[in-house]
Structure formats: structure tokens, C-alpha cells
Amino acid sequence: MEARLHQGLPLRAPVEIIGARLQRRVRLAAARALVSRIAAGDPAVRAVCGPRPTIAHAELTSTDVAVILVSRGGEPPCAVLKLPMTPESVEGVLRESSTLAALHADDRLGHWRDLIPRPRASGELHGRRYRVDTVLRGRTVLDRLSDGPSRRRLLDSAAETIHVLHRESATTVEAGDRLVERWIDAPVDDLLARGAARGLEPGLERLRAELRCALVGRRFSVSWIHGDYWLGNLLFEDADAEPSGIVDWDAAVDRGLPVLDVLHLVVYTRRSVGGQNLGEIVSDLLDGGGWSPDERRILDRYGCCDGSLSERHAILLYWLRHVAHHACQQREGDRFAYRRWQAANVRPVLAPR
Numbered sequence: 281m282e283a284r285l286h287q288g289l290p291l292r293a294p295v296e297i298i299g300a301r302l303q304r305r306v307r308l309a310a311a312r313a314l315v316s317r318i319a320a321g322d323p324a325v326r327a328v329c330g331p332r333p334t335i336a337h338a339e340l341t342s343t344d345v346a347v348i349l350v351s352r353g354g355e356p357p358c359a360v361l362k363l364p365m366t367p368e369s370v371e372g373v374l375r376e377s378s379t380l381a382a383l384h385a386d387d388r389l390g391h392w393r394d395l396i397p398r399p400r401a402s403g404e405l406h407g408r409r410y411r412v413d414t415v416l417r418g419r420t421v422l423d424r425l426s427d428g429p430s431r432r433r434l435l436d437s438a439a440e441t442i443h444v445l446h447r448e449s450a451t452t453v454e455a456g457d458r459l460v461e462r463w464i465d466a467p468v469d470d471l472l473a474r475g476a477a478r479g480l481e482p483g484l485e486r487l488r489a490e491l492r493c494a495l496v497g498r499r500f501s502v503s504w505i506h507g508d509y510w511l512g513n514l515l516f517e518d519a520d521a522e523p524s525g526i527v528d529w530d531a532a533v534d535r536g537l538p539v540l541d542v543l544h545l546v547v548y549t550r551r552s553v554g555g556q557n558l559g560e561i562v563s564d565l566l567d568g569g570g571w572s573p574d575e576r577r578i579l580d581r582y583g584c585c586d587g588s589l590s591e592r593h594a595i596l597l598y599w600l601r602h603v604a605h606h607a608c609q610q611r612e613g614d615r616f617a618y619r620r621w622q623a624a625n626v627r628p629v630l631a632p633r
Contacts, residue, residue, distance in 0.1 A: 300617065304340050307365040311346030312338050315361060318410055324401035325412050328359045343530070343609045344369040349415070359400065360413045368609060370409055372530035377402065377411055379532045383504065388448045395441070395526050416525030418515030425511070425553050430520075432574055434511060437522045438545055439582045442509055446538035446582075449503040453535060455495045463537075463597060464491045467604030471626065474607050474618070483630030487596065494593045500537060507531030507605070509541040510548035531605055539583045543598040546575045559625035562599045566592065567633065599629055 312335060319325050319333050333350035336357045340346050344366040349357040364370040377399060384393050397413040424430040453459060468488045471477060508531040515525035547561055571579065603626050610618045
């Protein structure tokens with residue numbers, strides 16, 4: 281029996297991984313083939329991209345959304361075409377479109393809105409949804425994180441940039457049943473619904489009870505939050521300057537806790553530099569591992585904890601929201617990949633301590 285298992289998982293699992301990679305290549309090729317047909321059939325897209333757009337760059341995200349930079353001939357890219365290539369990814373793109381529309385309509389945000397994609401056209405071709413956005417300037421600068429001073433400047437500018445959104449859209453609410461259901465019950469139930477959740481039920485129910493006790497009836501400062509705010513979703517024209525763009529808004533919500541964005545920024549920077557899994561980092565923090573001086577400085581300045589929420593519960597809420605969002609993005613056919621991810625990022629945090 282042991283010869284046929286790898287940490288309790290069948291050896292056929294690597295075959296599933298190879299199959300998933302092949303499927304991703306097929307999806308990206310299918311998306312590339314649709315570009316000229318979309319431009320030919322949609323006058324709004326043609327007005328932005330021209331009648332025969334050239335593909336400057338194409339990639340498939342981890343959530344199976346094809347992101348294609350298009351240009352007119354040899355000119356610089358003029359638009360970004362987003363094509364959800366699976367049923368699961370369609371919901372994310374529709375949610376992102378709704379968020380971007382709401383943020384662009386919010387006059388409180390002023391010129392800050394220039395940092396986020398502006399949809400120019402959207403539609404459907406043979407059952408395949410698409411959206412065309414303006415191009416944001418800059419690139420990701422994860423290659424600069426190994427340098428301590430550069431990392432410090434990037435963290436500072438990133439935290440200050442999202443703080444504008446948190447500050448301008450802030451309001452105060454009481455954590456009643458509807459809000460607690462969204463913050464706690466829905467993500468717990470999403471994790472319980474996964475087929476690989478066996479053995480997690482006691483830990484998730486303990487977490488639900490602890491967080492409900494900590495939140496119900498208390499008042500919190502809430503705002504719009506990005507929901508996946510880390511340096512991989514920020515663009516910079518110059519690594520020493522402020523961000524020139526913020527992308528990937530499918531996890532954004534209004535009436536969210538700003539500290540969740542700040543925690544994600546800090547934790548994922550640590551993850552990018554050190555290579556640890558999220559579950560390892562969160563477990564260490566819950567066990568008293570603490571923050572570095574730079575991390576503590578960012579959290580103290582931008583964490584928005586006013587005493588109504590302990591740091592432990594902020595970390596648990598952040599982790600719960602993130603892993604539940606990841607779980608909902610997975611396809612049923614990727615069970616091995618999800619179980620492997622779950623073993624590293626969910627089970628360690630729920631282990632009794």
C-alpha cells in the first residue's frame with residue numbers, strides 16, 4: 281500500500297497535473313484565436329484595438345482567465361483583452377467588472393481611479409464572455425524584493441496607495457448577522473464544501489465559534505478592499521516611485537476590513553522573499569513568531585486596528601478569507617493540486633494548538 285501512495289495521495293496525481301498543464305495550453309491557444317474574431321464582430325472593441333489587432337503578449341492566469349495585450353500593428357499595446365476560459369472564471373471576471381464600475385463611479389476617489397483598469401468594451405462571442413480594458417503603465421517589480429531598501433520603499437508606497445482607497449471609502453458598521461455571515465460563515469462553509477475537507481470539520485467549527493464570539497455586535501471601520509493586494513498585483517514605472525497601476529480586482533468587496541489588505545501585502549511579501557507557504561507563515565504568527573521591524577511599522581501605520589479587533593483575530597480573518605477564495609476558484613478536476621495546496625496552507629493553521 282505505501283508503495284502506491286504519496287502522503288496519502290494516489291501516484292496517478294502527477295498524471296493529472298500534466299493533463300491540467302496541457303488543458304491550460306489549449307485554453308490559451310483558444311483565447312488567442314478569438315482575438316481577431318472579437319475585434320471583427322464588436323465595433324466597440326474595433327474602435328479600441330483596430331480591425332486587425334496584433335497580440336503583443338498573452339498569458340493564462342492561475343484562475344484560467346486569458347489576459348492578452350493587443351496593439352495596432354507595431355505600436356505599443358493599446359488594450360487588454362480578458363477572456364474567462366472556464367465556467368468558474370466567468371464569475372470572477374463579472375465580479376471584477378462590477379467592482380471597477382462602482383469604483384470609477386465613486387467621486388470620492390478622485391484621480392486615484394487612474395490607477396485601476398477602465399473597461400472600454402465587453403460582450404460575448406459564441407458563449408465566450410470578454411472584456412477590453414485600457415492599458416495601465418508599468419510592470420511588476422518582484423525582482424526587486426531581494427534588495428532590502430528597495431523592498432522597504434515598495435512596501436511603503438504600496439501601503440500608502442491602498443490606504444487612499446480605505447480612507448476615502450471608509451464607514452463604520454456594527455457586525456450584525458449579515459456581515460458576520462459574509463466575513464465568517466460563508467468562507468467556512470466554502471471550505472467545508474470542498475471534497476477534500478475530511479478531517480477539517482472540527483477545526484473549522486472551532487474557528488467559526490471563536491471568530492463569531494470576537495466579532496458579533498462590535499463596531500468596525502470598513503471600506504472597499506482589494507482582497508488580493510500584494511506586490512504581484514501592482515505595476516510600477518520605476519521601482520522607486522509610487523505604483524502606476526493596480527490590477528486583478530475580482531476578490532474586491534465593499535464593507536471589508538482594511539487590515540486584510542495590509543496583512544496580505546505584508547504576508548505575501550514575506551512569502552515572496554522567503555519562499556514559505558502561507559500556512560507556514562500564518563501558523564508561525566499565531567504561535568507568537570512575530571513581525572519584522574518593517575512589517576510591524578507598516579501594520580502599525582496602516583493596519584487600521586482600532587482596538588475592536590485583536591491581531592490574532594485579524595490574522596485568522598485574513599487567512600480564512602484568502603484560503604476560501606482560493607478554494608472557490610478551483611475546478612473539480614484539479615483535486616490533487618487542491619489537496620496538496622490544502623495540506624500546506626489550510627490544515628496547519630487549523631491544527632489544535
